[in-house]
Each structure stands twice: as C-alpha cells, then as structure tokens.
Amino acid sequence: MVIHDVIVIGAGLAGMRAAVEAAREGLNVAVVSKVHPVRSHSVAAQGGINAALKETDSWEDHMFDTVKGSDYLADEDAVEVLCREAPADIMELERMGAVFSRDDAGKIAQRPFGGAGYPRTCYLADRTGHGLIHVMYEQLAKKNVYLYDEWHVVEIVVEDKSVRGVIALELLTGKLHRLHSKAVVIATGGYGRLFNTTTNALSSTGDGMALALRAGAPLMDMEFVQFHPTTLKRTGILMTEGARGEGGYLINKDGERFMKRYAPKTLELASRDVISRAEQREIEEGRGVDGCVLLDLRHLGEEKINERLPQIRELSINFAGKDPVREPVPVKPGAHYSMGGIWTDVDGKTPVSGLFAAGECACLSVHGANRLGGNSLLETIVFGRRAGSAAAGFSFENKLRVFPEDALKDTARGIALILNRAEGESASGILKEARDAVEGHCWVFRTEAGLKQGLLEIRKLKERYEGVCVTDRGDGFNTELVTALEAGYILELSEVMLLSALNRTESRGSHFRTDFPERNDREWLKHTLIYKKDGGYDIRYRDVVMTKFKPEERKY
Amino acid sequence: MKTKFKIRRSDPLKAEPYWQAYSVEVKEGMTVLDALLKISEGDDPTLSFRRSCRSAICGSCALTINGFPKLACSTQILPIAKETREVTVEPLSNHQVIKDLVVDFTPFWNKMEKVTPFLLPADETRKEWVIKKEDEKAIDRAQKCIMCGSCNAVCNSLDVDPNFIGPAASAKAWRFVGDVREGHRKKRLERLSGEHGVWDCVRCVHCTEYCPKDAAPLEAIERLRAKAIEEGVVENPGAKHVLSLVDSIKRVGRLDEAAMTFKTLGFLRSLGMIPFGLKMEIHGKLPHPIIFLAIEGMKEVKKIYSAVEKRRKKG
C-alpha cells in the first residue's frame, strides 16, 4: 500500500494550491485527479480574480461587496479572511510566475466586475483560469508533488470519525488502489453537472461532495446554485458578462428589450439572478425563441465586436454556428456556480478528523446565497493554501492510523457488482432523466410542488440506479464505468439539493421560491446542513456568522 | 442530417486497430465532440475518448479528424460533412494508443518536465514586479498553449526522433526564457541547445499551422534559437551551423560547405558574428542550403549584411 502524509483529491486550482502548500512544509504529498491537472475545470475561468490591491481600495470594501452580494448568507468571519488575505496571495501568484494583464505603469491591471464597488478584478485577458492553472501545475512540478493523474477516487476511507486515506480507480488499468495517509484534502470542484444546461466542464460532477457525505461530513447550503444568464443554447457554454457590458441587448421573440420591464434602470446590466429570472419568465410565457432568448450584438458592429469581444464571436461561431456580427445568438440561463458544498471552517477543516476541503466543493461560506464574479478563483487560492497548511499541521501532529482491512474489498465488491451485472439500465439513460428532473424542478424558479415532484423522481431513479449496468467490461480506460460512478454521485447530490431547496421557504440570492418570493431574515439567516444518516438524511441548521454588517435590501 | 462517422478503434485486448462506422443525426451547431458523446451515450458506450471543458481550453480532446489534428470540441461537423460526406476520427498520430481515441500522453508530459517547467525568478525576494506590456507580449503567444498535443502529432522531427524536445515543450520553454522575471535564462538555453533540442527542428511549420490556439510553437523555437546565439550559447552544432552559414555567405556569397562543416564541428566563433545569425534566424531569413557557384551579387550581399547590422544597432 502506498503511504503519503497528505493526499489531495482534485487538481484544480484549489487542490494544487493545497498540495503546493503542504509540500512546502516538507511533507510527502500526493494529488489524485480524474483528469490531468491542466484539464481541470478551473482552466475555463475567464474573467478574473479579485483582490483589493490599490491604495484607494480596501479589503473592508471588498468584504462589504461580498457580504451584500451573498444576500447576507455569507459568514463574515470567512469573508474577512478571504478579502484580507487576497492581496498577498495575488502577489504570491505573481512570484510563482503568473502572468497578469498590466496597466500602463506596468502594474497588475484591474477591471470592474458585477457587484463590486471598485475595479478590483485582476485578469489575464479573457483566460485568467488558464493562466493560473498552468502556473499552479508548474509549482506542483517544482515542489515534487506526487501526481496520480487520471485516477478516479471512489471512496474516502474513514473509521472512528477519522480519515485513513482514499481508494482510487486507475483509469489506465482499471485497477483499484489504496492510498493511505494521515490527512485528506478534498478539492473536487462543483456540481454544475447535476443540470443539463451548465457552463461547467463535463467533469464537474460533484464527486468529492458525495464522497464526503458518505464519509460522514455534512454538506451545507446545497440549494444555492448560481445561474448565469447568458449561456449557449445546446451546450451551456458561457458568453461572458462582457458581452452585455459592451452594450449587448437581450431581446425576446418580438425583438423587444424585455429587461426594461424587469429592471428599468440597469436593464441588461442587472445582477445575474435578476436577468436569469427575467429570461426564464420570457421563455415560460411564450416570448422565447426555441427555449431561449436572444443576445443581440449586431448594433455594436463588426469592428467593435472583433476588438472587444473576439472570444464571444469565436465561441458563437464554433459552438452555436452563429456569427453575432450577422445574427443574434440564442442564449438561456445555465447552472454556473455551486455555492453549496462540504462544510468547513476557515482552515478547510471538516467535522471528520483529518479531512479537509477547499475550493468550489467546500462551503465556509464565503459566497452565501450568491457568489460575486472573481471571488471563486480567489477562494481556491486563499482557502486552498490554508487547507494545505492545516492538513500539513495535522500530519505533523498526528500518527498514521491503520487503514481498515475490509475497505478495499468492500469498494471492489461495489464496483464489481456494476461491472458484472449481466443486464440492466445504462448510466447515461438514468443520468439524462435525473438531469431533466433537476432542471425541471430545481431551476431558476422553484415551488413546493415542483421540488416534491423532483424528489420523487430522483428517488425512483436512485432505485433504478441499483440495477445500473455497463456494456464495456474492459479494464483499460473504461469511461463507461466512470460515468456510472458519477451518476451515483449526481443522484445523491440531486436529492440533497432538492431537499435543501424544499425546506428553505424563502427567496434569497440564487434560490427563488415562487411560493415564498421574499427574503425572510427573521427565520432564514441560517445555513442548511445535511448529514447522511441511516440511509436517509438529517437536516440541521446553523446561524450565519455576522460580525460587521447588518442585512439590508440587496439593490443595485 | 444523418452523417457517417468512421472511428478508428483499438482494444488493448485485440491485436489490430479497426474502423467502426456510426451514423449520427447531426444538427446545426453540433461539434465532433457532441457526436462522440452522442454515440457513447447511446449506440455504443464502450467508445473511449478524453473530454472535459468542451470549450477548447482544457486540451483534452485533440484528435485526428479527417486526417488533421483538431480539437473535437471546437470542430463543427456540418461544414466538413457537407464537403466530404463522412467524418473520420482517429487518435492523434505520433502518440501510442491506449484505447480507441485515447493516447498515451506520458512522453508529452515528460518532455514538458525536461524544460524545467517553472519560473526560476531572478529575485526571489522581490515583492512586486513592474512588467511592461511589450515584455509580456513576447511570451503571450506561447502562453496560450493548452497542451493538446496537436503540434507534436504533426511534427516531422519528432516523427524521426522521438527524443526531440518537440514543439509543445519548446513553446513552454520560451515562456520562461522570454519572461523578464526569469533568472536562469542562459542555463536553460544551454540545455535547450543540446542534443534533441531546439536546433533539431526542421522548420516544417506544421506545429504552428495546426495549433488550435495560435500558440505558434515554431515562433517560440526561433526565438529560443535567436536568444541562444544572443546569449553566446554557441558551443553546439546547431548554433555553429547557423553562424558559419552567415559567415560563409558574407565571405563568398554562397555556402562554402567544406569550411562550414569544419566550423560547425569545432571552431569557436568570434562573438562579433553573433548578432547576424541572430537577426537572420529571427526573421526566418536563413537561406536553404543550395549550392551556387556564382557570386556575382556579392555587392548586394554586403549591402544586405550592413542593412541588417544597422537594424540590429538600432535595436
């Protein structure tokens, strides 16, 4: 059996940052990732990363914007850490080799971003995530972190409420391996793939959250998913906010700029949740075009589009077959960011001893009911570092505890069951129905009846999943088996999300209940916590941590 | 529109790769990756291929599509299908196949590791760097690389010598050598100028032509070569060859092969010549090695040289 001090699951920005930090302390650190690090979803982030760098800006202002943006569901102690430590982390990224776009004086340039009162978003053109993920991968090589690339973690092994390591499937050979460690950091990203229409990578299936839940850690605020208003019709590929920032219109089938009815002042520049809801209403009330509304850039002219929005044009042509210079591009809301996740403290610690989490899979919460653009990349760096450091600290203080004898056997049996089942349903079939159910009932608008219906459907699908079978019986690169495993995580998380959404009888940030359209601070300034218990779920609540700001109406 | 997909498949348990045909209903806007997903979610779940971002930024899905390397996720089907009736999909060439469309990337990553793929800052304690836009521009193109492997798949030198560092790792190397913060430029250049290094590129331009992200690896190679000469890293056959070429033309207006060989193989160049080799390399102006006897245009040759020299002095 292989032994490491710290094992990090996931090689996105959060996972690699954690690994680099733990390795810095001289420990034996490994990263296990189902896709090669540079293929991780973080690579797709476009807009940038926030930090109050300028003298005329301050971390307190950054904190205020974040708390307000969160619709007052963020924990202020965590937000304070995020904003206070941001500037030093950005400077450290630069020392590692990150390239940021520069201003005329040669300093790191910053651009304005939605919901922020100051231009504090650092960026590298429109490929910030790409730039950062390659830098972090470079650091991984520099620090000699051991990399298990294309290894899929199928189990986090816990005994007596303390973590012992993980079990992972090596994609190349189909073999299961035990990786024994003192500490485990989960950094597996978000759960955008619970939905059909999402901006997330195909690999954002929420694995780590489902595994953590099974291992005894609670998930927090899973009902909160940010919907981005401009994603491409069939693929959900993101058209950045810049398209509207540069003056793009949103029109319905009658050519009407419908935002004037929903947000007469800010129009297309209203906040993401407001626009998403407006679009959805247009579509549902029959003023959409084939399930979409239209993003119209034609009036900007070819020159401006080429100069300011080259990526938008390229994406529209390549992925939707539409040239925005000549025709409007069909767009609709798409699931974009998972606010919910594994509950941790500001050091990434979960209630399970030795188990840590960071990045989009974690929930501290710094984003509350709605994340601000540019804050999630920051979260991966700040809390990735902190989790890595805490996991290292834990490894120094604790001895390696035994890896339970039967763990591997049990996991192997579960997988063999799927592989050897002679007949049954395909995972992709089940997944399709699950996503339809989730998208149908836990979308931009939610109601009690819909959520209950969704739960019913997901529970039925969970039963059917017990009979899932694969046609590919080969060992090497069995992607069908991986899909089947992911379907299991997706079903589990869908149920948890629906349950959390059903119980939250108010509307806050991204969570909108048509039957409870108001924010209810008296009863709902609290986080949803879900534990797994005896095959079912135990729902608890925890008060929001408030230190500085009083909740006020969120108006922009 | 029903479209025929011919996919090159390999099963580790079967000896020979084989072609399998699928018919896919293609709608407007569909990409090759969409078609592969459709096949694997319906007709044939055993088909293996890599994918992640499906937006041309993660580098997972480079495949040989109708004979050329392309990202499956950014390749629209209808335009090709209209032209060729069918779409063939094969794994990347120059790479060992693991299963179906999945190839072994280990050699690719190993090459990356060979170029010490991280910044070694000149000043570790510096709090903040002031970097001019134009300095950043020098490495911007190379930095766009998504490590998809398309360039290595079509590289002629790599085809002949699997140990050649290759275009992708060269682009990565330039990203550091060209970075104003880098502190070990010369050492890097020395290693890159060694055996299987950047001088082994035959400049077929394939890498730049097929790169889906406009990272232009050949440009990086040319910049590396130029920088090597500039930094005096000339004790290697590649640089010597270039320098003696420059010298030969200056002297006799043509390649004096005998002398060149001698020089390439072991004659320390006076540093004075270095800028010429450098400039010509940068502008891709080194003539092909064709032997002419005539040197009537010597005057013109001299003029060219002094013009280049002038431009160099101007910077």
Ligand SMILES: Cc1cc2nc3c(=O)[nH]c(=O)nc-3n(C[C@H](O)[C@H](O)[C@H](O)COP(=O)(O)OP(=O)(O)OC[C@H]3O[C@@H](n4cnc5c(N)ncnc54)[C@H](O)[C@@H]3O)c2cc1C
């Ligand atoms: C299109 C788009 C644009 C965005 N733009 C911005 C932006 O401009 N600014 C901003 O702040 N945020 C942005 N975001 C959000 C931000 O990119 C993400 O929140 C962030 O990158 C998440 O990083 P992560 O490290 O937590 O996870 P990820 O990058 O998702 O990485 C997850 C890792 O876990 C691994 N993994 C998952 N499951 C398993 C398993 N079972 N076994 C082994 N490994 C596993 C994966 O292989 C991967 O390496 C954007 C998001 C999208 C979708």
Ligand code: SF4
């Ligand atoms: S130009 Fe050089 S590196 Fe590029 S493909 Fe040709 S031989 Fe390879």
Ligand code: SF4
């Ligand atoms: S240089 Fe271009 S073709 Fe080569 S790996 Fe990078 S992105 Fe792909």
Ligand code: FES
């Ligand atoms: S799937 Fe990421 S580049 Fe094609």
